[in-house]
Amino acid sequence: MSTVLIPSPVDLIQTTALRALGRRGDICHVACESGKNRVSRFCRRFISVPNAEKDPEAYVTAIIDLCKTRKYDVILPTSMATLEVLAQHANTLAEFSNILFPSVVQVEIGMDKRRTIEMCRKFGFAHPATVFLEDDSDLVKIGESFGFPLIVKHERNFGGSFGVRCVSAMNELSLTVKNLSQLGGGISHCMVQKFVPGALFDACVVAHNGKVARIVTQVRHLMYPISGGVAAHLVSVENSQLRDLAANIISALNWTGPIQLEFKWDAESHEFSLIEINPRFWGTTGAWARAGFDFPGVAVDLAMGGTVQAIDALPGNLRFKYLIGRTPYALVQLMRAKGWAAMRDPNKYDQTWHDFDLRDPGPDVWRIYDEIRKLLRGERILSDTSLPVKLLPVFTKVMQ
Numbered sequence: 077m078s079t080v081l082i083p084s085p086v087d088l089i090q091t092t093a094l095r096a097l098g099r100r101g102d103i104c105h106v107a108c109e110s111g112k113n114r115v116s117r118f119c120r121r122f123i124s125v126p127n128a129e130k131d132p133e134a135y136v137t138a139i140i141d142l143c144k145t146r147k148y149d150v151i152l153p154t155s156m157a158t159l160e161v162l163a164q165h166a167n168t169l170a171e172f173s174n175i176l177f178p179s180v181v182q183v184e185i186g187m188d189k190r191r192t193i194e195m196c197r198k199f200g201f202a203h204p205a206t207v208f209l210e211d212d213s214d215l216v217k218i219g220e221s222f223g224f225p226l227i228v229k230h231e232r233n234f235g236g237s238f239g240v241r242c243v244s245a246m247n248e249l250s251l252t253v254k255n256l257s258q259l260g261g262g263i264s265h266c267m268v269q270k271f272v273p274g275a276l277f278d279a280c281v282v283a284h285n286g287k288v289a290r291i292v293t294q295v296r297h298l299m300y301p302i303s304g305g306v307a308a309h310l311v312s313v314e315n316s317q318l319r320d321l322a323a324n325i326i327s328a329l330n331w332t333g334p335i336q337l338e339f340k341w342d343a344e345s346h347e348f349s350l351i352e353i354n355p356r357f358w359g360t361t362g363a364w365a366r367a368g369f370d371f372p373g374v375a376v377d378l379a380m381g382g383t384v385q386a387i388d389a390l391p392g393n394l395r396f397k398y399l400i401g402r403t404p405y406a407l408v409q410l411m412r413a414k415g416w417a418a419m420r421d422p423n424k425y426d427q428t429w430h431d432f433d434l435r436d437p438g439p440d441v442w443r444i445y446d447e448i449r450k451l452l453r454g455e456r457i458l459s460d461t462s463l464p465v466k467l468l469p470v471f472t473k474v475m476q
Contacts, residue, residue, distance in 0.1 A: 086108060125139065187232060196350055201321070226270065227271055237301065241256065276296040277294070288323050293319055300402040333356075335354065363396040
């Protein structure tokens with residue numbers, strides 16, 4: 077049993093970590109700005125601290141002071157913002173507690189998409205053809221060279237699909253670049269990639285000193301938005317090529333901590349192309365917990381200096397459905413784009429799990445309330461026209 081501080085906002089990932097650690101007997105405290113009434117029942121103590129994004133210096137000071145006055149075996153950040161801030165003070169935090177953080181350089185490779193591509197080029201990992209913009213004069217040449225649709229990204233990894241757009245015509249390309257450049261840094265912080273059709277695959281890993289401690293490979297069988305976004309339906313895959321590639325990237329980066337590697341299968345080159353690196357716990361961390369893949373627990377054990385018991389790889393053809401928010405919106409988008417027939421999944425799965433947890437319903441009830449509120453405010457996208465209809469995904473047989 078360990079005493080764990082989770083210094084991150086109340087969200088799906090944090091709730092997943094609390095549930096996983098609490099059920100195995102760890103004592104968990106949460107430190108964040110607000111959200112006490114939405115936290116999991118496995119949180120033993122809630123501590124209010126400044127917001128890591130709005131006031132990072134005050135946040136770090138509060139976390140260090142907290143670690144000085146209370147004994148925590150492990151500090152386990154679960155959000156991008158808190159990890160990015162705390163990684164810069166890893167040496168100080170390590171004086172008071174155990175940590176399993178990627179280094180500042182490693183975090184920057186994940187947070188900066190330009191550096192991700194540069195890493196791929198350095199080590200020879202496949203990635204989509206990419207052009208980093210200098211000014212808008214490049215756009216016509218890029219459109220003629222790559223063809224449409226195209227993927228436009230801001231260089232900063234904001235998490236999820238924020239800062240990423242798919243465009244189908246030149247006028248959309250110009251407008252999208254202009255809009256994304258306003259997120260910071262101007263046009264020089266935008267990039268354009270050749271569109272790689274097909275499903276989005278993930279390798280979800282907790283590693284230590286470049287060695288994989290636990291890994292799951294999965295495919296986003298249905299996404300929201302459907303043209304490319306967060307997972308609504310996940311399906312586990314058994315693919316040695318994907319697992320080996322993920323292990324090679326982990327080794328090349330000498331990675332420590334959690335990481336999610338996103339890939340597209342390129343049917344032309346017959347290889348997986350690295351799309352993005354998320355240098356922290358991922359939004360689907362809890363998807364396979366009931367199958368024995370407790371990633372937060374693995375991270376705590378490694379931080380404590382323990383060894384992780386080897387377990388069999390997750391079998392393929394298991395499905396996880398996010399019923400709260402994501403799946404209903406994605407199905408509505410499919411129906412509007414391709415008709416009622418597109419909403420039906422013809423595949424059969426060996427087992428299916430869902431995200432609503434009857435043993436800890438409080439956070440999920442709040443998520444439902446929040447989704448209803450956002451829907452009524454018009455904050456949810458119920459149509460996705462980012463891709464031509466023929467390119468929008470439907471349920472297909474998953475490559476194993």
